Amino acid sequence: MKTESIYNQPDADGFFGRYGGSFISETLAQAVEELQQAYLFYRDDPHFVVGFQEELADYVGRPSPVYFARRLSEQTGGARIFLKREDLNHTGAHKINNVIGQAMLAQRMGKRRIIAETGAGQHGVATATICARYGLECVIYMGSEDIRRQSPNVQRMELLGATVVPVESGSRTLKDAMNDAIRDWVTNVDDTFYLIGSVAGMHPYPTMVRDFQTVIGKECLLQMPALFKRLGMAKEHPDVVVACVGGGSNAIGIFHPYIEHEAVRLVGVEAAGLGLETGQHAASIQRGSAGVLHGSRSLVLQDDHGQVQHTHSISAGLDYPGVGPEHAWLHEIGRVEYVGATDDEALHAFHLLSRVEGIIPALEASHAVAHAVKLAATLPKEQVILVNLSGRGDKDMDTVMAQTGRDKR
Amino acid sequence: MSRLQATFKRLQREGRKALIPYATAGYPYADITPALMHVLVEAGADVIELGVPFSDPSADGPTIQAASERALQQGVGMPQVLEQVRQFRQSDTTTPVVLMGYANPIERYDQIRQPGAFAADAAAAGVDGVLVVDYPPEVAGDLSAQLRQHGIDLIFLLAQTSTERRIRQVAERASGYVYCVSIKGVTGAKTLDIDQVKATLARIRQHVRIPVGVGFGIRDAHTARQIAQVADAVVIGSWLIESLEGKPAADALAAASDLIRSVRRQLELDVPEQTSSPKAKNAKP
Numbered sequence: 001m002k003t004e005s006i007y008n009q010p011d012a013d014g015f016f017g018r019y020g021g022s023f024i025s026e027t028l029a030q031a032v033e034e035l036q037q038a039y040l041f042y043r044d045d046p047h048f049v050v051g052f053q054e055e056l057a058d059y060v061g062r063p064s065p066v067y068f069a070r071r072l073s074e075q076t077g078g079a080r081i082f083l084k085r086e087d088l089n090h091t092g093a094h095k096i097n098n099v100i101g102q103a104m105l106a107q108r109m110g111k112r113r114i115i116a117e118t119g120a121g122q123h124g125v126a127t128a129t130i131c132a133r134y135g136l137e138c139v140i141y142m143g144s145e146d147i148r149r150q151s152p153n154v155q156r157m158e159l160l161g162a163t164v165v166p167v168e169s170g171s172r173t174l175k176d177a178m179n180d181a182i183r184d185w186v187t188n189v190d191d192t193f194y195l196i197g198s199v200a201g202m203h204p205y206p207t208m209v210r211d212f213q214t215v216i217g218k219e220c221l222l223q224m225p226a227l228f229k230r231l232g233m234a235k236e237h238p239d240v241v242v243a244c245v246g247g248g249s250n251a252i253g254i255f256h257p258y259i260e261h262e263a264v265r266l267v268g269v270e271a272a273g274l275g276l277e278t279g280q281h282a283a284s285i286q287r288g289s290a291g292v293l294h295g296s297r298s299l300v301l302q303d304d305h306g307q308v309q310h311t312h313s314i315s316a317g318l319d320y321p322g323v324g325p326e327h328a329w330l331h332e333i334g335r336v337e338y339v340g341a342t343d344d345e346a347l348h349a350f351h352l353l354s355r356v357e358g359i360i361p362a363l364e365a366s367h368a369v370a371h372a373v374k375l376a377a378t379l380p381k382e383q384v385i386l387v388n389l390s391g392r393g394d395k396d397m398d399t400v401m402a403q404t405g406r407d408k409r
Numbered sequence: 410m411s412r413l414q415a416t417f418k419r420l421q422r423e424g425r426k427a428l429i430p431y432a433t434a435g436y437p438y439a440d441i442t443p444a445l446m447h448v449l450v451e452a453g454a455d456v457i458e459l460g461v462p463f464s465d466p467s468a469d470g471p472t473i474q475a476a477s478e479r480a481l482q483q484g485v486g487m488p489q490v491l492e493q494v495r496q497f498r499q500s501d502t503t504t505p506v507v508l509m510g511y512a513n514p515i516e517r518y519d520q521i522r523q524p525g526a527f528a529a530d531a532a533a534a535g536v537d538g539v540l541v542v543d544y545p546p547e548v549a550g551d552l553s554a555q556l557r558q559h560g561i562d563l564i565f566l567l568a569q570t571s572t573e574r575r576i577r578q579v580a581e582r583a584s585g586y587v588y589c590v591s592i593k594g595v596t597g598a599k600t601l602d603i604d605q606v607k608a609t610l611a612r613i614r615q616h617v618r619i620p621v622g623v624g625f626g627i628r629d630a631h632t633a634r635q636i637a638q639v640a641d642a643v644v645i646g647s648w649l650i651e652s653l654e655g656k657p658a659a660d661a662l663a664a665a666s667d668l669i670r671s672v673r674r675q676l677e678l679d680v681p682e683q684t685s686s687p688k689a690k691n692a693k694p
């Protein structure tokens with residue numbers, strides 16, 4: 001296949017250029033090796049591949065549609081904006097694609113206990129959902145700060161039978177939840193599968209999670225030409241693909257199949273929080289430096305002593321001081337541009353999309369929408385921007401209402 | 410001969426096992442560490458492991474996490490840790506000091522300064538060994554070469570889950586000593602199984618010819634003695650750190666001294682009769 005001949009990352013040790021790898025303590029080495037081998041085997045196993053596709057179709061409701069956001073596009077006066085509707089997936093975000101893949105792998109490896117970290121709670125909900133579906137024990141680590149911000153998702157996880165463990169260390173957010181999940185894994189390594197929610201972590205997670213999420217981009221490759229034809233547009237691919245970047249899984253999922261199509265601009269949108277210049281953000285690619293966190297080398301927000309910094313974003317799912325190593329690499333080789341959207345821009349986009357299209361986006365995805373709207377205004381009408389609408393915004397109602405109330409006062 | 414080699418040689422001659430306390434640098438107070446190190450040596454420590462505080466210590470349990478957080482709040486990072494070692498070295502030129510920590514503070518040290526700066530500065534401060542928890546042998550090549558250039562040993566971990574292939578890999582690269590993790594879990598956990606430790610040590614010793622220490626989960630003097638009967642060194646971490654918690658400096662130092670002394674006494678029960686008394690400075694009444 002053409003994709004593989006041009007873009008063939010990572011290497012056998014999980015390195016994307018100088019990023020990635022497996023920086024783990026010896027106590028985890030055996031478990032990680034076992035996982036690497038199992039993944040390499042099952043990824044090429046036809047039963048596994050077909051089983052995964054069936055689950056995505058029957059349980060998630062894939063393929064998710066691509067929708068032409070006509071009124072939103074008209075408002076910008078420029079390029080046309082299309083939305084890849086990952087918000088319509090079962091459980092309301094792209095996270096479930098990856099969760100199904102890993103849970104199927106866990107079953108085949110004979111692991112009956114699933115642990116996961118979660119920030120916004122979307123990955124936790126997806127994991128709790130699939131554990132209910134497959135009859136697996138489920139323990140979710142979640143920072144106490146995030147529990148406060150995303151309480152509806154905590155209730156959903158518990159309803160689905162998961163145990164939610166509040167994490168009180170460090171900044172009490174996603175990165176600390178990940179530390180605690182790693183600690184659990186080391187302790188219960190025999191029967192436990194660590195189901196990571198993004199393209200971060202040690203090899204093989206960045207590759208495995210990417211592979212499960214590329215279903216998003218692969219569908220787009222098929223859907224866009226058909227849609228263009230219907231709309232009478234002489235096009236095959238969008239001109240720009242935009243996605244928000246927390247750990248980077250929804251972004252890599254939609255970007256990856258387009259990497260070889262070099263005319264397609266790929267834009268990742270990081271959380272610029274209160275503004276990149278304020279230091280209150282989560283823009284690991286734009287403001288970070290190379291560092292080792294959670295088992296891989298990537299771009300990390302850190303101080304001069306190599307201590308990982310606290311981040312800020314209005315969206316819990318983007319509030320992470322690192323990023324998947326493949327994004328660090330794509331940034332380094334210049335294939336993907338990375339930009340920021342602030343809390344205010346994301347909030348504005350949240351309201352805008354709700355009002356003009358009747359779609360309430362997740363605050364994470366609102367960052368991508370915000371940038372797409374800004375970009376569209378600068379581009380001619382013939383151009384097309386495809387936005388990965390990674391999730392729906394029901395979970396964010398409390399945050400948005402609190403914020404809006406504050407603005408009114 | 411390096412300080413680590415000299416220490417293990419002497420201990421072997423005396424029929425003793427190494428007692429290695431682990432303390433997080435800058436805990437409980439930013440400037441207590443050099444004094445604490447001297448107290449530990451006086452109480453019978455043979456080697457000191459100094460924990461370098463890190464914001465995301467994913468191999469550590471609650472005790473060392475909290476100590477690390479506390480030290481960070483007080484501004485203790487790698488440069489401060491090296492300065493503490495330098496101060497300790499002004500009046501102790503024989504006790505080996507091993508830094509134990511995570512990759513990122515080391516990589517960042519070089520990133521901000523220049524490649525190789527950490528190894529050079531650590532050597533200048535008087536560091537003898539470095540243990541990087543999240544550097545398995547596969548990725549430790551560069552640091553290992555830089556440290557070797559300065560006569561510093563890179564210490565590796567092995568665990569009961571380590572495969573024979575991984576044990577061999579470590580055996581080929583390790584110097585100083587090898588640190589055997591006694592449990593499945595993080596530091597400070599309470600589930601040490603002595604038979605399991607024995608079995609793991611036997612597997613390790615088939616390939617590893619240098620001293621093997623055991624740590625993680627040793628929280629009483631009796632267990633320490635049992636471990637010392639089968640290993641070359643005993644590491645005491647979380648238990649020691651807990652004894653310092655919430656105490657004013659003088660009391661913390663006294664508590665550390667009492668604890669290490671109690672362990673040393675237990676270990677001495679297995680020292681052959683004909684052996685001379687412990688090194689002079691340990692021989693307090």
Ligand SMILES: Cc1ncc(COP(=O)(O)O)c(C=O)c1O
Nearest residue numbers: 122246247248249250317364391
């Ligand atoms: C809807 C949604 N989008 C995006 C993200 C960010 O994760 P990633 O960058 O891995 O896609 C999250 C994380 O929770 C999310 O819930």
